[in-house]
Amino acid sequence: MxxxxxxxxxxxxxxxxxxxxxxxxxxxxxxxxxxxxxxxxxxxxxxxxxxxxxxxxxxxxxxxxxxxxxxxxxxxxxxxxxxxxxxxxHRSPDRGTAAGPDVRGAGQPPRRVTVACVDGEWHALPARLLAEVLRGRGFLVDYLGAHVPTPHLIAHLHQSGTDVVALSSSLPVRLPVAHAAVSAVQALGLPVLVGGAAFGPGGRYARLIGADGWAPDARAAAALLADGPCPPGDARSEAAGDLPHLSDQEYTLVTRARPRLVRHVLEGLPGAVPATAAYDDRQRERTAEDIAHIVDFLAASLYADDAGLFTDFVTWTAGVLRARGVGQDALVAALDLLADAQHDFPRARSHLAAGRRALVRVPAPSTPGPRS
Known part of the structure; x- marks a missing residue:
């Protein structure tokens, strides 16, 4: 060796x-x-x-x-x-280093892996790094890059002779499209490995959506692919990919109401936090973007049925705003206004309440600064 x-x-x-x-x-x-x-x-x-x-x-x-x-x-x-x-x-292969695990099998050609970001995912560098690591270890790699719509991915798989698919996503708001992509690829009889922050600590959401494997980093992904993920269905429980909590329609209805919810919060903020009434057009635009992200992550937490997904996002957002001199009063008020608009959605109200409880434990300036 x-x-x-x-x-x-x-x-x-x-x-x-x-x-x-x-x-x-x-x-x-x-x-x-x-x-x-x-x-x-x-x-x-x-x-x-x-x-x-x-x-x-x-x-x-x-x-x-x-x-x-x-x-x-x-x-x-x-x-x-x-x-x-x-x-x-584009450099020549490493000199004096191991080529990595034998990915061929006895008398077999190298395995072909398609590496892609899910639809709507623009953070492509992690997937690019994985693709290069796999090439260095002897795999044949089709790297499709950022934001690959699922129909385009499936069309590629029909033509490429791929053995396994590796999907990357950094944001949990992409979980629904990742779930659709995983299901579509598995319908072709191909296994799917997923990775990236979108799939949660320890890959908990990878299991939720029924992926065949999850890896925390590129080295672990390469090792797992060298061993070969199981064919779709063999190692997954019957419940994998089945999300019975979606039957309450809260995810769907919150997603459809996104424009109305953003407008509701924007209109209510000046009454709840008077300093926001002085925001200029640029600050209001940035605030609207923040509120839209809050709604998106609320929807993702409903999809995964995990309030922790939402609380992680709002506490992270509070930290980002604090670093820019912006207090969290407006953020807390936004959660309250969203809760007011969710009278008939008990899961949504529960996730919003969890987010609010987490926020009040985050140190922040006593008054909101300008929204940069």
């Missing part, structure tokens, strides 16, 4: 530092050089993909959430990262 050599932690840390500085300066050439220099020095491509590029991308997201970089900076950094991945991918 060949040995897998890696750079030491300080070497990878140095590379991460160089890459971060290059991204902060929007210097694509320096970002590419940081990664390729490390590869030339012996760092395996997989380590650079996951422990450098992936780790730095996580820092980009954390810096945005903390209000230290803006949306445009985050987008620019992500675009550069994607091109750095491409530059690394």
């Amino acid at each position: 060949s040995t897998h050599t890696t750079t030491s932690a300080p070497d990878l840390a140095t590379t991460r530092g160089r890459l971060w500085e290059a991204l902060a300066a929007r210097d694509e050439a320096a970002a590419t050089a940081a990664v390729l220099d490390a590869h030339d020095a012996g760092a395996p491509a997989e380590d650079l993909l996951l422990d450098v590029i992936g780790a730095v991308q996580a820092r980009v997201g954390a810096e945005w959430a903390a209000g230290r970089i803006g949306v445009a900076q985050e987008h620019a950094a992500t675009a550069i990262q994607d091109r750095v991945v491409g530059a690394l991918a």
